[in-house]
Amino acid sequence: MKRLITLSFSLVMVVALLMTSGMQIFAEGSVVAPTDDDWLHVEGTNIVDKYGNKVWLTGANWFGFNCRERMLLDSYHSNIIADIEIVADKGINVVRLPIATDLLYAWSRGQYPPSTDTSYNNAALEGLNSFELFSFMLENFKRVGIKVILDVHSAETDNMGHTAPLWVNGNITEDIFKAAWVWAANYYKNDDTIIGFDLKNEPHTNAGTLKILSQSAIWDDSSRPTNWKRVAQETALEILKVHPNILIFIEGVEMYPKDGLWDDESFDTSPWTGSNDYFGNWWGGNLRGVKDHPIQLGKYQSQLVYSPHDYGPMVFEQEWFKGNFITAGDEQAKNILYEQCWRDNWAFIMEDGISPLLLGEWGGLTEGEDKLLELNKKYLRSIRDYIIENKYTLHHTFWCINIDSADTGGLFTRGEGTAFPGGRDLKWNDNKYDNYLLPTLWRNSQGKFIGLDHKIPLGKNGVALGGGSAPVNYGDLNGDGQVNSTDSILLKSYLLGLSQNIDTEAADLNLDGSINSIDFTILKRYLLGLVTELPLYGN
Known part of the structure; x- marks a missing residue:
């Protein structure tokens, strides 16, 4: 059955390439890279390549395969191949690619749900089902030197699926969650285009101020069904038995008890009636539990990277964006965020030598008339500078490339920006990119972007990681x-x-x-x- 599927996909690829008009998919003389020389692992608080050379993952998120459309949503507006090319040309060396468990599980069973048809913009995509389309995207990421982190963003393909607090939902059980990941590990174990798996996006609590443990992600050493630390550790070990070269990114939760004990079946977080017994943070951004209950992967520990998320006040006006932050200068603002949020929730992990970090989501709106816009830009400058200060230990993927994110905006825009061939009504958001993302991208002394592939340069303005040799002292x-x-x-x-x-x-x-x-x-x-x-x- 697998051989028939592979043959079918190869034929689809040939037909798709022949159908493409006005867009050269595979450039003449382009480098054909090996598929097994770019695996990464952890040494101390650095991520390194197979030769021990430090790398810096500096990328962005591009969602859509987690949604009901089952595609990169910018395909609606533009030529998606042109989009991939400009993303590479702008120096994004890794894309965190959200997907849903139910889609991976369907593929593992030989079922290939359709994707929304955007062939009116993308002739090369006509007739491709979701699996063929995903494979086509991977081939084009590979062609331009971009690596991929696959992120289970939700249990079910649903544009709002990420709001569900757990990795289980509807028909998706814990066993299915694990089985889907193990299938993905086995299927992609010989292709280093995908270098990492982010096991679950933003585990968090149930909605409302009354939190119910049976509905909320927790972090301890218990056997509770909602213990994310347990599920993440068990899933990672099953994956790594099949695919020992993949990086495993594990996010935090939302709440953590101040005494370290999850002994309340429910607790009130209301500022008026609550008991203030729990530390709160962004969904997925609370990794305080690592200090008490670290992930233990045994002989695979060198594949573990912890991954918090962090945002500004226009996503939610957290307490640390009030008070002194409002009038603080940039350096003081950064110190306030560090003291009140970053240090105890996740920065201690790299500072204490436990693991490097991937800041899996950060970003926000940079244009408009919102009353919090200036504070939001102050936050963005603060987190930008903190990332730069922690080069090689703090990796990141900016949220997001898409034009469709309502509360953050994207690197693609219809507002002021630079048009690009194939973009049609999309433009590149120069303001957001130049001021916030560009300074955090990995570049050499000549300003060339550094990719994560040892053979394929990163877009038109980048270089490959380097040849196969021992580390240079x-x-x-x-x-x-x-x-x-x-x-x-x-x-x-x-x-x-x-x-x-x-x-x-x-x-x-x-x-x-x-x-x-x-x-x-x-x-x-x-x-x-x-x-x-x-x-x-x-x-």
């Missing part, structure tokens, strides 16, 4: 395992033409392809403690 010019004054003397001799006996790769300290006085200055500053990390990527 930058600054160690004589190969003695240390970076010290001897290396400085050797580099000076090299620049004066007195000696050529150095490791030239280790001497290129800003990765600009040449060895010159800039590298010498960087090395001197490193030895003086003014630079703390080599190589020195330019931002």
Whole structure:
């Protein structure tokens, strides 16, 4: 049965490519990359490639396969292939791709629900069912050097499905949730286009101020059906037995008891009648439980990354956006957010050396007349700067690319922005991108975006991650395992033409392809403690 499906999909791909008008899907001379050399793992609080080189996941979310349309929703408005290309050209090296459990489970059983037909915009998509369409998207992400994190956003394909608090809903049971993930792990285990699985988007409590434990995600070591820590750990272990190379991203919950004990079958969070016994945060953003009950994956621990979400006041006016935050300057505002929210909910995880973090969702509106807009932009500047300060330990995927997100807006817009070929009535939101996302993207000293594929450059303005080689010990010019004054003397001799006996790769300290006085200055500053990390990527 699987061979017949594969053959059918191959034929569909050929026909789709022949039908495409005015859009070259696979560029002449494009690199054909291996599918198994880009797996990532964790070392300490860094994510590294197979050679131990640090990487920085700097991406964005693109939803639609979690919705009833079962497609990237911008297909309604534009040529989706052109959209993928501009996303790569803008330096987004990973896309967090929401999907629903019921769709994965259907595919695992050989059932392929239809996607909404957008062939009037996208001739190449005509006749493709949801599985064929998803595969087609993956091929195009791969072609332009973008990696994918697959995110179960909801139990059921429903545009509002993410509001359900748990990973179970309707006909989707815990067993089906696990089975769907294990199928995905087995199916994609030989294709490193998908580098990670975000097991469940935003586990949270039931609606209203009266919280019911039997309806809410909790985090402890119990066997309760709603214990997200238990379910996440068990699901991760089942996945990793099948696919030991995949990164596992585990989000937090919403509430956590101040005494660490989930001993109330219900509790009141009302500011007027509640007992104030629980810490609250954004859905999925409360990882306080990691301190008491960390995820334990045994021999697979190096595949674990914790993943909070965080937003500004225009999504919800949390308490930390009131009081002193209102009049604070940017640096003080960032400190307020750190002290009142980030540190104790999730930042401690990277600070205490437990794990790197992926900030799976952040972002917000940057235009309009809302009374909270200026505070929202202050928040965005704060989280932007905090991400930059924690390069390599704090990875992120911005919410979102889509034009369809009502409370955050997207990188695509119909307002002011730059039109692009194939975008039709979509434009690129230069204001949002230039001021908030661009500064947080991974770039080298020449301003080129750094992708996560070792062979395929990231779009037209990026570079590949690098060839297959052992990690370079930058600054160690004589190969003695240390970076010290001897290396400085050797580099000076090299620049004066007195000696050529150095490791030239280790001497290129800003990765600009040449060895010159800039590298010498960087090395001197490193030895003086003014630079703390080599190589020195330019931002």
